[in-house]
Amino acid sequence: MTIGPTRLQTLLDEVVRTTPEQTALRHDDKALTYAQLDMASRTIAAGLRQFGIAPGDRVAWLLPNCPEAVAITLACYQLGAIAVPLNYRYVTQELEEILTRTAARLLFYHADRASVVQPLTLNSLQTIEVAGAGDAPLPFEQLLSGEPDDVRAPVHEEDAALILFTSGSTGHPKGVVHSHGGVYSAIAQSRELFDFQASDVVLVGKPISHAGGLHTQMMAAFLAGAEVVLMMKPAPAVAVAAINQFGVTEYGMLASDLLDFVEYLEQHPTPLPTLNNAIGSGDAVPSDLHHRFRDLLGWEVMEGAGMTEVSCYYAGNPRYGKRKWGSLGLAAPGMQLRVIDLSGDDCPVGVQGEIVLQTPSATIGYWNDDEATQTLFQNGWLHTGDLAYRDEEGYVWFVGRKKLMIVRRGSNIAPAEVENIVDEHPLVHATVVVGVSDPRDGQIPVACVALVEDADPSAEASIREYVEQHLAAYKNPVHYLFLPELPRNATGKFDRHQLGELAAQQFGGEK
Known part of the structure; x- marks a missing residue:
């Protein structure tokens, strides 16, 4: 078996050799060529090596989208260290739990997050x-x-390169481990799906601490030798200005951000002559939004679906060719996609089942969680937990999620994680957190709460303050529904379905 360099370690080699002065990355007022980005990553790798970072060591970073985060990640790959990007919105409690589990040796953090990092109690x-x-x-x-x-550290394609954290349905964040070969495959599959060329200018606004920004957009553009304009969730006005200033050809957004983008253009009509592809993902793009986008730009937005466990899209509407509004599109390049029933057989056309996958970009497992890994992979197939059906042309139509996950603007929220925090408050007797449909966020978390007897009338304010101190803002319940007691189903468990209906009726969501 050949040992290194891996394809991931040599990701930039070809473009550095052929067009070293091509702009690789723009951020704020900085612009780095491919030669400069390569030199920065190799310099950081050399410094980390002298610092004692070795292959297999976990190196975490808590950074917004910035050139430093890019160079650190590339440096980890050179070293054979395992990069651990962290959600920039984490609070101290969440951060410490993940750093402890991964036994990270090093944490890079932005000065703006010093108040979150300084209370950490990890001596190592x-x-x-x-x-x-x-x-x-x-x-x-x-x-x-x-x-x-x-x-370049001598590592195998099968060796771990990256851990991306995503909440599981139990509320315990899972560390999704990707190998050198798997990360490269996700990048290459994304490049093919979006047909990136060296002439493209790609606006990356999704956080690169997640696969959507890191692999499907930024690294895929690098593989093509394209130019990346790196921002951190830009407001529509900022994105529109950047598209015209830099000649952006492609922009990927969460479906909720796409709505904001379209609404801005409707109110502030602005020609975007260079833009020729846009992606909406994270949640379904409503048919009405598809129509509004085409009315504005004269072409159709691209829609698709992915998951952290495959680190890229598993299905997408074609970049060129027939796009079906409301569908997830066709299986992405490099993906074997089936829709199966409970017995594991393929579902007939039009019959819903679970999406299962085989792909070289699949995770090699969850960090220190063999049980969850075995549940994820069954009979050689990765089980997504997504329910869908296929039409006669092979297009995939999403139906729902087997898991209880709430997806708010593309970010996963595990009800159990929020429930555990709310339940810690001394005035709370019991809590069930449900997702309610929202036209802008996709879903919002609502906490259904039964208080202890004779609870103070100001309980909601006190509970909100407590939760805000212990959870990232996007996980905080938007509404609280207080009930004398929480209904139960026939098995004695809290009736989540009934509570979901009550919350939807109360707060205007859709069933």
């Missing part, structure tokens, strides 16, 4: 502040003071 963890004049033990500039090198 070294921290490096990336921006600002903080008192970090090892200033980031020190890593950039050495000479870049060409040393």
Whole structure:
């Protein structure tokens, strides 16, 4: 078996060799060529090696979309270290839990998150502040003071390169581990799906701490030698200005952000002559929004679906050719996709079942969670938990999720995780968190709460404050529904279905 360099470690080699002065990355007022990005990543890798980071060590980062996050990730791949991107919205409790589980040796963080990082109690963890004049033990500039090198750690394609965290239905965040070969496959499959060319300019606004921004957009564009304009969830006006300033040809958005984008253009008509592809994902794009987009731009938005466990899209409407509004499209390049029934047989056309996959981009398992890994893979197929059916042309139509996950603007929220926090409040007797449909966010979390007897009338304000201190803002319940007691089903469990209906009636959601 050949040991390194892996395809992931040599991701930039071809474009650096052929067009080193091509702009790779724009961010704020910075622009890096491919040669400069390559040098930055190799310099950081050399500094980390001298610092003692070895193959297999976990290196975490808590950063917004920025060149430093890109270079650190590429440096980890060179070193054979395992990159652990973290959700920038994490609070201290969430951050410490994940850093403890992964036994991370090093955490890069932005100065703006110092108040979240400083209370950490992990004595074995070294921290490096990336921006600002903080008192970090090892200033980031020190890593950039050495000479870049060409040393690439001898690792196998099957060795772990990346851990992406996503909430599981139990509320315990799962670390999705991807190998060098799997990460490269996700990038290559995404490049093929979106047909990125060196002439493309790709606006990346999704967080690159998630697969949607990291692999399907940014790294796929790098593989093609294209230019990336990197932003952090830009407001529509900012995105529109950037598209025209830099000649952006492709922009991927969550479905909820796509709505904001369309509404802005309807109110502020602006020609976008260079833009020729846009993607809506994370939630279904409503038919009305498809129509409004085409009325504005004269062509159809692309829609698809993916998951962290395959690190890219598993289905998408074609970049060129027939797009069916409301469908997830066709199986993506490199994906074997089936819709199966409970016995594991393929469902006939029009009959719903579960989507299962085989792909070289699939995770190699969950971090230190063999039971969950075995549940994910059954009979050689990755079970997505997504329910769908196929039409006579092979297009996939999403029906719903087997899991209880709430998906808010593309971010997964596990009800059990929120329930555990709400239940800790001394005035709370019991809690069930349900998702309610929302025209902008896709779904919003609603906490159905039974209070202890004789609870203070100001309970809601006190509970909200407590939850805000212990959970990232996007996980906080938008509404609280207080009930004398929570209904139960025939088995004695809390009746989530009934509570979901009550919450939808109360707060205007759709069943």
